[in-house]
Amino acid sequence: MPRDVMKISISAATYRSVVVITCSSFLAAVLWGAVFRENMSGYSIAAALGFWALLASSFLIHNSYQNGKINSLRNFAEKQEFEIRWKNLMLDNTDEMFIVLNMYGQIVTFNQTFENLMGLPRSDLQGKPLRAVFMNEVYEENSNLSYVLLDRLRDVFLGKETLFTYSIRFKGTDRVVSINLSMRPVCNKGELQNILVSGRAVHSDRIVMKNLVGEAGRYCMDNNISDLYQLSHRLTRNLERWLPRAQIYLLQMALQEVLTNAVEHGNLEVDYDMKTELQQRKGNYWDILIKECNKDYLAARKVHISYSLDEEKVVYVVKDEGCGFEWRKYLEQEEEAGEGAFVRTFHGIGLQLVKNVFELSFGQNGSEITMVKYFQEHRHSA
Amino acid sequence: MPRDVMKISISAATYRSVVVITCSSFLAAVLWGAVFRENMSGYSIAAALGFWALLASSFLIHNSYQNGKINSLRNFAEKQEFEIRWKNLMLDNTDEMFIVLNMYGQIVTFNQTFENLMGLPRSDLQGKPLRAVFMNEVYEENSNLSYVLLDRLRDVFLGKETLFTYSIRFKGTDRVVSINLSMRPVCNKGELQNILVSGRAVHSDRIVMKNLVGEAGRYCMDNNISDLYQLSHRLTRNLERWLPRAQIYLLQMALQEVLTNAVEHGNLEVDYDMKTELQQRKGNYWDILIKECNKDYLAARKVHISYSLDEEKVVYVVKDEGCGFEWRKYLEQEEEAGEGAFVRTFHGIGLQLVKNVFELSFGQNGSEITMVKYFQEHRHSA
Incomplete structure (x- = not known):
């Protein structure tokens, strides 16, 4: 007072x-x-x-x-x-959603934008842990995302600011919202008191929806999983004019799979045994992977991505600087052994998804993958 | 209470x-x-x-x-x-700046982000008319922008929500900030009570700055001046890695000049006499132009823009669907008569600027202009 x-x-x-x-x-x-x-x-x-x-x-x-x-x-x-x-x-009156969490990760307050974005009444949000809100029965379950969220929350509890992208898929509709989230610890005398979460839906804007005829981009990325995830959202955000959102979501997931493969099995040369070993350690697998394997000459390796979009199709080419990743072996494995071995290898979400979503072709001894998605079936009017 | x-x-x-x-x-x-x-x-x-x-x-x-x-x-x-x-x-704790104005256009309240963006102390902002703040001695004078702001404020006073982009150039530095602004009237019982202004600096993000190798885009635009202005900001926002900001600002202005020419003299076939007549009417020239001239078969005409950026250069190609705009005449006029006639024709900011900034070439009988800017002189490290 x-x-x-x-x-x-x-x-x-x-x-x-x-x-x-x-x-x-x-x-x-x-x-x-x-x-x-x-x-x-x-x-x-x-x-x-x-x-x-x-x-x-x-x-x-x-x-x-x-x-x-x-x-x-x-x-x-x-x-x-x-x-x-x-x-x-x-x-x-802003596109930005704001949420304040207390030190237990429970929602203390938020703005109207968050309420609107989540499509839930105020009483279903107030006082709830953020994780519980995102894992609500209104949305489809996605264990991968739950894992990402928990992981990022852990970072914030340790006092680190964290940025990531999170996709929510609404049950029984084709509504998918990708949100660029930032979580910031708010401390008082060195003690964590609150967490400020802010975010903004990633989507194409009015000019893109109305006026974009085509676009292209080339990126040269480090072995940084979080940046690659962010890129996967950026490279799918302008597809809304051509594809339904649920499809865009699948493209995103497939692209993420290929990009993380390029780092994991391509640039950092992690094989099945190594992966199994790393996964048994305590903590986030991707953090451990980067910490343990992104060293010396491997750390200088890049992932090269080229993207192009026109009225007919979207094309992604992902190339790593590894010795050639054995896509064929994994693909054959799948065909021979059925889903079992394959799913075990890729721990749930794998190459299968990529194959279902894109037309694939390989080059450079497997270190380059070209993914094409044609729009003819799902052409949307502007 | x-x-x-x-x-x-x-x-x-x-x-x-x-x-x-x-x-x-x-x-x-x-x-x-x-x-x-x-x-x-x-x-x-x-x-x-x-x-x-x-x-x-x-x-x-x-x-x-x-x-x-x-x-x-x-x-x-x-x-x-x-x-x-x-x-x-x-x-x-957000990138978005917020300002609340009273019904006289004076600043009632604002957030820290606005204060930081403007580089002015709180006391220089509180209670001042928004226009006076943007016309502050800290920034370079730009009569064109002042005009845009007044014009958009007029729209809001009439109860219309308005979106536009505004560039501020800081005096004696190469700091230029382009802001996407939205102004929204807040009414009570039909009476305007407040104006909510929110905005966000237009700039390339971290991934673009670090990882973008090149990009391209094609747009097909209507005869809509405000959309074209917005596009000019979008098509220059990723140049920060290659050009100093003051240069980017000049590119922006030049692009705006060419885009508005494409509508005005290209698609809508406005000649010097017509322009002089329209300018003598009361109100915003561009509003009057669109209202009076964007009719019938002319309204269906488009402006086609293609943009490409690589490590060496940025290229813009602007094509209208007019009968060919007489660029040569204006260019010759300039060379013969010195600045006088030319400046009068284009009312201050004109083709001269474009020529100073880009290497120009014309095609399609003058209805297509190609603008190239090479980076070698001003190459910035990432």
């Missing part, structure tokens, strides 16, 4: 009445005492009157003190109300 | 003391009266005591009422303070 709330002003009128009442009461008491000098009860009455005068004065002073307090508190509250009104105006 | 502030609860203890004091006082008075039955002053004292008891009770009740009021106000203010703390946390 600011100190000025406690400042009390007693009005001149109150002062005057206190003085007048006190003086006149005492005068009356003294006169009474003088007239009935011989009569003790006269003195009693004078004393009673004097006491009454004191009481009345103290009452008036106290009352004035309290009124002052009430007025200044009321003014303060009114000022704050204005401030809150402006702040709500700003917070609720 | 919420109603619950006025709800007063008198505690049980207060009630009890009021009752005890009142009863015991009256009891004392009655006893006194009974003992000194013959003595009139006994009754006087009893009356005084009774009066005192009443006074004390009313004082206690009133005091308790006021204490209740103070407590509930204090709780309310504390709740508000928490709310403000969270809201500040959200508002001051």
Whole structure:
């Protein structure tokens, strides 16, 4: 509370009445005492009157003190109300969603944008752990994402700011929202007090939706999983004019799979045994992978991505600087052994997804993969 | 103020003391009266005591009422303070700048992001008209921008939401900030009360700065000046790795000039006399131009833009569907007559700028212009 709330002003009128009442009461008491000098009860009455005068004065002073307090508190509250009104105006009229978590990861407050984005009533969000909100029955389950979120939350609890992209797929609809999230620890005297989460849906804007005819881009990326994930969202965000969102989501996942493969099995030459060993360690597999394997001459290797989009198709070419990753072996393995071996190798989400989504071709001894998706079936009007 | 502030609860203890004091006082008075039955002053004292008891009770009740009021106000203010703390946390930790204007266009409140972006102290912003802030001596004067801002403010005062891009160039530095601004009228009972301004600096992000090798895009645009302005910012935002910002700003202006020419003199076939006539009318020239000339078969004409960026250069090709705009005539005019005639024709900012910034070549009878900017001189490290 600011100190000025406690400042009390007693009005001149109150002062005057206190003085007048006190003086006149005492005068009356003294006169009474003088007239009935011989009569003790006269003195009693004078004393009673004097006491009454004191009481009345103290009452008036106290009352004035309290009124002052009430007025200044009321003014303060009114000022704050204005401030809150402006702040709500700003917070609720933006594309950016804001969430404040307490130190247990529970939602303390958020803005309207978050509510709208999640499609859930306020009461389903307030006080809930963020993870529980994202794992809500409204959305399709995705254990991979849950893992990412938990992992990033762990980073924030350790005091690190973290940026990542998170996709939510709404059950029974083709609505998919990719959100660029940032989580920032808010500390007081070195202790984590709150976590500020802010985010913004990744989507193509009006000019892209209406006017883009085609685009292309080339990127040269380090062995950085989080950057590659972000790139996968960037390189799929302008497809909305040509593909339904649920499809875009699949393309995203497939692209992520290929990009992480390029780092893991391509540039960093991790084989099945190595992967199994690393996965048994405590912590996030990808963090451990980069920490253990992104060293020396391997760390200088790049992932080269080229992307092009036109009215007919989208094409991604991903090339790593590894010795050639044995795609064929894995593909054959799958065909021979059925899903079992394959799924075990890639731990759930794998090359299969990529094959279902894109037309694939390989070059450079397997270190270059070209993925093409034609739009003819799903052509959307602008 | 919420109603619950006025709800007063008198505690049980207060009630009890009021009752005890009142009863015991009256009891004392009655006893006194009974003992000194013959003595009139006994009754006087009893009356005084009774009066005192009443006074004390009313004082206690009133005091308790006021204490209740103070407590509930204090709780309310504390709740508000928490709310403000969270809201500040959200508002001051975002890339988005927020400004609330009153109905006279003066700044009522804003967030930290706006303060940081403008590089001005809080006191230089609070209470000032937004226009005065943008026309501050810290920035270079740009009459064109001032005009755009006034124009968009006029739209908002008329109750229309408006989106535009605004570039600020800081004096004596090469700092240029392009901001995508949105202005939204906030009405109460049909009357404009406030204007919410929000904006976000247009710049390339980390992945682009670090990893982009090259990109390209093709756009097919309507005769819409505001969309073309926005596109000019989009098509220059990823140059930061290759050019200093002051240069990017010049490229932006030159691109805007060519794009508006494509609409004005290309697609809508406005000649010098027509332009002079339209400019003499009241209102924004570009609004009048679109309203008067973007009709019938002319309205269906497009502006085709292709953009490509690589390590060496950036290339823009702008093509309109007009009968061929007489670039040569204007260029010759300039060379013959010096700046005078040329500047008059293009009203200050013209083709001259474009020639100074880009290497130009023309095709399609003048309806296609190719602009190339090589980086070798100003190559920036990533």
